[in-house]
Amino acid sequence: MRSDYCGDLGVDDVGRKVTLCGWVARRREHGASLAFVDLRDRSGFVQCVVDGAADLRSEYVVRVTGTVRLRPEGTENPALPTGAVEVGQCTVEVLSAAEPPPFPLSEHVDVDENQRLRYRYLDLRRERLQRNLRLRAAVNSAVRTAMERQGFLELETPLLIASTPEGARDFVVPSRLKPGSFYALPQSPQLFKQLSMVGGLDRYYQIARCLRDEDLRADRQFEFSQLDVEASFVDAVDIRRFVTEAVLAAAETVTGERPSFLPDLTWHEAMERFGSDKPDVRFGMELVELTPLFASTTFNAFRAPCVKAIREPQGAVQRSRKQLDDLVEQAKRWGAKGLVWMRVESDGTVASPVAKFLDESELRGIVEATGAEAGDLVLVVADERPLVRHVLGLLRLNLGRPPVNEGGLHFLWVVDFPLFEGIDPETGGPVPAHHPFTMPHPDDLAGLGGPGEPVPPADVLLGARSQAYDLVLNGWELGSGSVRIHRREVQSRIFELLGIGAEEAQRKFGFLLDAFRYGAPPHAGFAFGIDRLVALLAGEENIREVIAFPKTQSGQDPLTNAPGEIDERQLRELGLRVLPRT
Ligand code: ASP
Numbered sequence: 001m002r003s004d005y006c007g008d009l010g011v012d013d014v015g016r017k018v019t020l021c022g023w024v025a026r027r028r029e030h031g032a033s034l035a036f037v038d039l040r041d042r043s044g045f046v047q048c049v050v051d052g053a054a055d056l057r058s059e060y061v062v063r064v065t066g067t068v069r070l071r072p073e074g075t076e077n078p079a080l081p082t083g084a085v086e087v088g089q090c091t092v093e094v095l096s097a098a099e100p101p102p103f104p105l106s107e108h109v110d111v112d113e114n115q116r117l118r119y120r121y122l123d124l125r126r127e128r129l130q131r132n133l134r135l136r137a138a139v140n141s142a143v144r145t146a147m148e149r150q151g152f153l154e155l156e157t158p159l160l161i162a163s164t165p166e167g168a169r170d171f172v173v174p175s176r177l178k179p180g181s182f183y184a185l186p187q188s189p190q191l192f193k194q195l196s197m198v199g200g201l202d203r204y205y206q207i208a209r210c211l212r213d214e215d216l217r218a219d220r221q222f223e224f225s226q227l228d229v230e231a232s233f234v235d236a237v238d239i240r241r242f243v244t245e246a247v248l249a250a251a252e253t254v255t256g257e258r259p260s261f262l263p264d265l266t267w268h269e270a271m272e273r274f275g276s277d278k279p280d281v282r283f284g285m286e287l288v289e290l291t292p293l294f295a296s297t298t299f300n301a302f303r304a305p306c307v308k309a310i311r312e313p314q315g316a317v318q319r320s321r322k323q324l325d326d327l328v329e330q331a332k333r334w335g336a337k338g339l340v341w342m343r344v345e346s347d348g349t350v351a352s353p354v355a356k357f358l359d360e361s362e363l364r365g366i367v368e369a370t371g372a373e374a375g376d377l378v379l380v381v382a383d384e385r386p387l388v389r390h391v392l393g394l395l396r397l398n399l400g401r402p403p404v405n406e407g408g409l410h411f412l413w414v415v416d417f418p419l420f421e422g423i424d425p426e427t428g429g430p431v432p433a434h435h436p437f438t439m440p441h442p443d444d445l446a447g448l449g450g451p452g453e454p455v456p457p458a459d460v461l462l463g464a465r466s467q468a469y470d471l472v473l474n475g476w477e478l479g480s481g482s483v484r485i486h487r488r489e490v491q492s493r494i495f496e497l498l499g500i501g502a503e504e505a506q507r508k509f510g511f512l513l514d515a516f517r518y519g520a521p522p523h524a525g526f527a528f529g530i531d532r533l534v535a536l537l538a539g540e541e542n543i544r545e546v547i548a549f550p551k552t553q554s555g556q557d558p559l560t561n562a563p564g565e566i567d568e569r570q571l572r573e574l575g576l577r578v579l580p581r582t
Contacts, residue, residue, distance in 0.1 A: 001019070001021055001063060002019045002020055002021045002063070003017075003018050003019045003020075004018045004019070004020060005020075005041055005042065005043035005044075006020050006022055006039050006040065006041045006043055006044055006045055006046040006082065007041070007042075007043030007044020007045060007046065007081060007082060008043055008044075008082075009046050009068055009082050009085055009087070010081075010082060010084065010085060011070065011084050011085060013068040013085065014068050014069055014070055014085060015067065015068065015069075016067065016068050017065065017066070017067050018065070018066065018067070018068055018087060019063065019064070019065045020039055020041070020046065020048070020063070020064045020065075020087070021041065021061075021062070021063050021064075021095070022039045022040050022041035022061070022062070022064075023039070023040045023041070023059050023060070023061055023062075023098075023125065024037055024038070024039065024040075024056050024057065024058055024059060024060045024062060025038040025039065025040040025045055025058075025105070025106075026038040026058070027056055027057070027058070029052060030049070030052070031052070032052065033051070033052045033053070034049055034050070034051070034052045035049075035050050035051070035052045035054070035056070036048070036049060036050075036086075037049075037050050037056055037062075037064075037090075037092075039062070039064060039087075040125070042130065044080075044081055044082065045080060045082065046082040046085070046086070046087060047071070047077075047080075047082070047085075047086040047087070048064050048066060048086065048087040048090045048092075049066075049086055049087065049088045049089075049090060050064070050090045050092050051090075051092070054092050055094070056092065056094070057097075057098065057100070058098065058100060058101065059098035059099075059100075059101050059105070059122075060094055060096065060097055060098050061094070061095040061096035061098065062092050062093060062094055062095060063092070063093040063095055064087065064090050064091070064092050064093075065090065065091050066087040066088055066089050066090035066091070067087065067088055067089055068085050068086075068087055068088075069085065069086060069087075069088045070084065070085060071083070071084060071085060071086050101119070101122050102115060102119055102122070103115055103116075103119070103122070105122060105123075105125050105126050106126075107126060107127045107128060111123075113544075113552070114552065114558055117550070117551075117552060117557070117558045117559060118558040118559055119559070120548070120549055120559050121559075124548065128545065129545070129548075131538070132534070132538045132540065132545055132546045133546070133548060135254055135534060135537060135538050135546070136530070136534045136538075136546050138253045138254065139250040139253060139254065139530065139533065139534050139537065140207055140530065141253075142246075142249040142250045142252070142253040143207065143227050143246045143247075143249065143250050143530070144205075144207070145249065146245050146246040146249035146250075147205040147227070147229070147242070147246055149245075150203070150242050150245060151202075151203050152203040152204065152205040152229065152231070152242070153201055153202075153203060153204060153205070154205055154206055155193075155196055155201065155204050155205075155206055156206060157186070157189040157192035157193070157196075157206065157208065158186075158192070159185055159186060159209070160173060160183040160185070161183060161184055161185070161186050161191075161192075162183075162184060162508075163184040163187075163508065164184070164186055164187045164188055164189075164190050164191055164435075165187075165190075165435050165436060165508070165509075166187035166188050166190065166212065166435060167187075167432075167435070168187050168212035168213060168214045169212070169213035169214060170184040170185065170187065170213060171184065171185040171211045171212075171213050171222070172184050172185070173185060174574040174575070174576055175574075176573050176574055179574060179575025179576075180575055185211040186208070186209075186210055186211065187210055187211065187212045188208070188210045188226070188228065188527060189206060189208050189210075189228050190435060190437070191509065191511075191512050193206075193228060193229075193230035193525055194230065194437065194484060194512060194515075194523065194525075195511075195512065195515055196230065197230055197231075197232045197520070197521055197523040198515045198516065198518065198519070198520050198521070200232075200521075202231065202232050202233075203230075203231045203232070204228075204229065204230045204231070205227065205228065205229050205230075206227075206228045207225055207226070207227055207228075207530060208225065208226055208227075208228040208527075209223055209224070209225055210223070210224055210225070210226055211223050212224075216551065216552075216553050216554070216555060217553075218541055218542045218543065219476060219529075219531075219532055219535070219542075219543055220543070221531065221543060221544070221547065221550055221551060222551060222555055224529055224530075224531050224543070225529070225530040225531060226479065226527040226528060226529050226530060227243075227246060227479075227527065227528050227530060228525075228526075228527045229242060229243060229246075229481070229525050229526045229527065230523060230524070230525035231523060231524065231525065232521035232522065232523045233521055233522060233523075234522075234523070234524055235483065235524065236415070236467050236469060236482075236483050236524055238524070239469075239481060239483075239524045239525060239526050240413055240469060240526075242526075243471060243479075243481075243526050243528065244261060244411075247411060247471070247473075247478070247528065247533065248261075248411075250533060250537065251409055251411075251537060254537045254538075255409070255537070259408065259409040259410075259411060261411045261412060261413070262281060262410060262411065262412040263412070264412065264413045264414070264415050265279065265412060265413070265414050265415070266414070266415055266416045267414055267415070267416050267417045267418060267465075268416070270414050271389050271393075272287065272289070272389065273286045273287055274286060274287065274393060274396065275287050275388075275389040275390060275391075275392045275393020275394070275396060276389075276393040276397075276475070277414055277417070277470065277477075278414070278470065278472045278475055278476065278477040279412075279414075279472065279475065280397060280401055280410075280474055280475025281410050281412065281475075282401075282402055282406070282407035282408070282410055282474055282475070283400045283401065283402060283407070284313075284400075285310050285311065285312060285396045285399065285400045286310070286396075287308045287309070287310055287389065287392050287393070287396070288308060288309045288310065288311070288369050288370045289307075289308055289369070290302075290307040290308060290309055290365070290366060290369055290380065291304075291305075291306050291307045291308070293307070293362060293365040293366070293369065294307050294362065294382070297358070297362060298357075298359075299354065299357040299358055299362075301337075301338060301340070301354070301357075301382055302358075302380075302382045303382075304382035304383050304384075304388075305383070305384055305385055306382065306383065306384065306385035306388045306389075307380065307381070307382040307388070308380070308381060308388045308389070308392055309366065309369070309370050309378050309379060309380040309381075309392070310370075310378070310379050310392050310395060310396050310399075311370040311371065311372050311376050311377070311378050311379075312376065312377040312378075312379070312399050312400065313373075313375075313376055314375045314376060314377075315375075315376060315377025315399065316343035316344065316375055316376060316377040317375040319377060324341050324377075327339060327341065327379065327395065328341070330395070330398070331379075331381065331391050331395060334390065334391045334394050334395075335387055335390065335391060336381050336383060336387065336388075336391040337383060338381075339379055339380070339381055339391070339395075340352060340353070340354050340379070340380040340381075340382075341353075341377060341378070341379055341380075342354075342355070342366065342372075342377070342378040342379075342380065343376075343377060343378075344367060344372045344373060344374050344375065344376050344378070345374065346374045346375075347374075348367070348374065349363075350363045350366070350367060350378075366378060366380070379392070379395060397475065401475065403541075404474070404535075404536065404539055404540065404541050405539030407474070409473060409474065409536070409537075410473065410474055411471070411472070411473050412471075412472050413469055413470070413471060413472070414469065414470045414472055415469045416441065416465045416466075416469075417433055417434070417465065417466050417468040417469065417470070418433050418462065418463075418464065418465060418466065419432070419433060419438065419440050419441070419444070419448075419461075419464040419465060419466040419468075420432060420433055420461050420462060420464065421433040422462070423458055423461070423462070427499055429455075429497065429498060429499040430461045430462070430497055430498065432494075432498055433466065433468065434466060434468045434480065434482055436491075436494055436495060436498055436500065437482075437484045437485050437491070437512075438466045438467065438468050438482040438483075438484070438485070439466065439467045439482060439483040439484055439485045439486075439490070439524075440464055440465070440466055440467070440490070440494075441464070441465035441466060441467055442467075443465075444463070444464040444465050445490070447460050447464060448460075448461075448464060448493060448494075448497065449493065450489060450493055451489055451492045451493050451496060452496075453493075455497060461497070466482060467482055467483035467524070468480060468481070468482035468483075469481060469482065469526075471526070471528050473532075473533070473536050474536055476532050476536060477532075478528040478529055478532050478533055479526060479527050479528025479529055480526070480527070481524065481525050481526025481527060482524065482525070482526075483522075483523075483524040484523050484524060484525065486516065486520040486521065486522050486523060487520075488513070488516055488517070491513065491516070492505075529543075531543040531546055531547060534546040
């Protein structure tokens with residue numbers, strides 16, 4: 001139907017007769033008898049000069065035939081890639097008329113998100129989504145190519161499955177043929193990729209859809225896509241190399257260059273320096289250790305297991321007393337008992353509500369340790385170590401984090417995660433930091449004991465590291481993975497420590513445990529979120545901007561009205577009854 005895309009035309013095409021198809025983006029009258037029509041298709045816009053009598057309104061779908069010519073001198077539009085030319089002497093065929101769109105499709109108009117999602121097919125015509133979705137397709141393609149280059153085989157895994165233990169709530173699907181029974185939708189292909197290793201496939205990858213029923217946020221949707229990877233006879237370093245290659249290929253496709261990875265951080269170091277296991281290293285303001293300085297202080301509030309500070313350069317100059325008070329309140333909402341602020345004055349002295357309780361050497365010690373200079377703000381938290389790191393980590397982001405599209409791409413690996421993230425106060429047992437198939441760190445394995453042995457004390461459990469690692473980009477967790485347990489006695493011990501009895505283990509993951517009886521290769525894997533990677537590469541704060549048909553924050557689809565009710569007959573077939581809402 002057409003000879004060219006609108007956005008491809010330029011001075012080289014002058015004199016050519018072209019046929020274009022697209023939407024009327026804008027129409028301006030030019031004198032009594034002519035009109036300028038900006039024609040839009042996937043590639044961009046071009047100006048067409050048409051007969052002013054033609055009935056061409058916004059978003060009409062048309063086919064235009066005309067001749068490319070230079071725009072008259074002085075009327076070029078350098079902001080538009082095709083702005084040097086126009087298509088003249090046009091004949092126009094209307095392929096489809098259109099009602100006025102419910103909101104302007106111009107890039108420059110802010111539209112309520114609910115409206116955008118209700119009319120997503122119109123929103124998709126806008127430049128931002130066109131650009132983001134093209135970028136997404138390029139990323140997917142680069143990732144696939146990189147994995148295939150590295151010998152990985154694409155495998156599709158089922159959507160209707162038994163539950164996968166990723167720690168979120170399952171979406172479930174009732175079975176018609178077996179009323180009262182349910183499939184779960186995969187939170188990830190975890191169990192299948194491990195089975196495919198037992199099946200000798202050696203290197204698996206898939207851009208997999210995963211579904212998790214958890215609260216939605218800017219970086220989280222019910223359904224998302226991840227590059228899912230598993231390989232046999234490899235260690236954690238090999239897996240990180242494979243994945244590094246894939247994300248660098250993706251970044252290069254978008255930016256034209258391969259960013260370099262920063263050195264790996266251990267989980268412990270990330271927590272101590274940034275107060276986060278997904279550190280945003282685009283800016284400084286690292287957490288500074290002050291605990292030894294206050295080992296024998298007379299100031300009670302600082303006689304705590306951990307005292308740390310962050311320094312905001314010139315923060316004291318910028319922030320009013322009211323803002324400082326707000327920071328204190330904020331820190332309390334995050335769980336701190338208090339937050340001490342200190343201002344370094346131009347004469348080097350320290351002003352702070354608590355200055356009078358600290359002696360000279362303590363005040364000097366804080367200034368030296370933080371490197372604070374005149375005008376800087378120092379914020380101190382004293383408490384249990386995890387809480388101090390948590391609160392200062394959040395404050396650091398709150399005060400210093402640059403916008404998403406600034407500061408370049410800072411990829412890094414966080415390694416040596418703890419095996420357990422805490423002790424469950426109800427059961428007294430440890431809570432896994434990852435799924436239960438994660439291999440403990442070789443140096444910490446012996447300390448966990450073997451099947452049937454007594455449970456080690458809490459400090460041994462909480463000190464145990466795993467062979468799990470996360471990929472972080474600009475403070476976003478892109479994904480995680482681990483070396484897996486392939487030995488039955490280690491898996492039994494981990495289940496035992498997690499309070500998963502033999503019977504429960506058999507019921508939930510019996511098929512995997514059975515498979516491991518028939519020769520399981522050592523294997524390891526990883527998964528990272530495509531939506532998050534694409535959002536960061538596109539400079540978007542919210543992954544909804546890189547998903548063609550996302551859900552709202554409350555999990556609704558205003559376009560199709562999902563989730564919706566189903567009729568009585570369907571319910572009967574499924575053996576279901578809906579209870580009245582209480
Ligand atoms: N299954 C994990 C996830 O989806 C990733 C992995 O361990 O490979 O987060």
